[in-house]
Amino acid sequence: MPEMLIDNNNISTQDSAPCPIYTCQISNKNEIKVEQSCTVCMESKPCIDFETQYNSDCTHSTRTICNSCTYEYLRNNWNIGSEISCPECSIPLSHNAIKLILFENGDITLYNRYIQFELNRILEQNLEFVWCSHGCGSGQLNEGATMNNTIECVNCHKLTCFTHKCPWHDGMTCEEYDMPRYFVFSYEIILGDKKMKQEK
Template sequence: MFLKSHAFNVFLCTLIFCIIHYDISQNRNILDQYGVEYFCIATKHIPNPQKLCLVCYDEKHFTEFCFSIAKSECHHLNRTICNSCLFHHVEQAFQITFTDDVYCPELDCDVKFDYNTVRTILSFNRDKKLVERYDRFVLHRQLEQMDEFIWCSNKLCNVGQLNEGGILNNIVTCFQCQQKTCFRHRVEWHQGLTCEEYDQFIDFDYECSRRWIVEHSKKCPNCPYQIEKNDGCDHMTCIKCRHEFCWACLADFQLIRRYGNHRHDQTCRHYAPNE
């Protein structure tokens, strides 16, 4: 009877051990699958919980690699770049190139981060103004894709607004500078002419070219050369005179780089007060 009881206890303990070991292995596999380091769970049990960052080449604590940036499209299981370097990568992409097209910096990954991932990474340094500026930038990008959105035709104003009714309401009055803009032609309102009369008054081919230029290019603030904007970045360089400027407000980018984003025009979506 004693032998039977002892054998049963040994069997029960072995079974419990196998279940626990299987559960831990499964959890680690799941964490690895989503790019989360399981070392973050109990680093106090690791004698030297350090890991080398492949960007700054500093030994960092394992908690610097805990935030999971991996999505199902990512090509890496675990992170090799620390939180600090990841933050600077995203911050540089947003503040210097003025784009929200930010890609995963891990080796051979290059997956585009979504809005929530970029916002979370920008929150690493607890800079609320930086996060708010990113939110405002994304909002402006979304507004520009709306059919009823229009920018003021006054180049010195640089304010946009939604035109309720769209094409049915051709005269849009800017709430900032009060200039009237033709919603159909995207020019200052042609006083004394309806849109149909304006179409007859101007050459059709010329108008198509002019509208394309208005929508896709701007005159360099340093020379008369027209510059086309063909991607999402607002940091522009004139190919004629090499002058660098902000596409949104035409501010000198050398001054922005040297002194900060308060050198943008105050109505610019990239403007940030000097701290």
């Protein structure tokens, strides 16, 4: 006997109509499984795989993509510093939604990376915060901001220019560093001539 599919009030056999998205599959009198077909992997999954509404701002009332495919979409589109949109309605996923998807799928590594990214984003909103420009991964608060432009990294002890967020331009003030390169080159020649005269 073919498996019976129930779609609302319409009953058909598996040999006739195609399988609808929402099905109630009856394999015997004692076992009933409610499933939904994912629009990405096309596999039938338990309806619980579609229940969590990750993003309150989304425009779709129900989900058609299963948890596994949503996670794979997030993992494959991971790009630190850019927004990740909902795969169903293109609304940007909130930070809480991203953390929930990663946590539910047990990706602790990417979850921790995202937590670190979120922390860094909050720190960068502080106008007195600066990253080391030498790539050691350290950052620190600079009390007084541009009043103190020369920042010594607490980790590698190299100097960073707070204004330009680059390695400290030794021998030049920030104003001189902002000058067009032609004038800077001329200034360096003049400075070199003065130094040579002083040494004589």
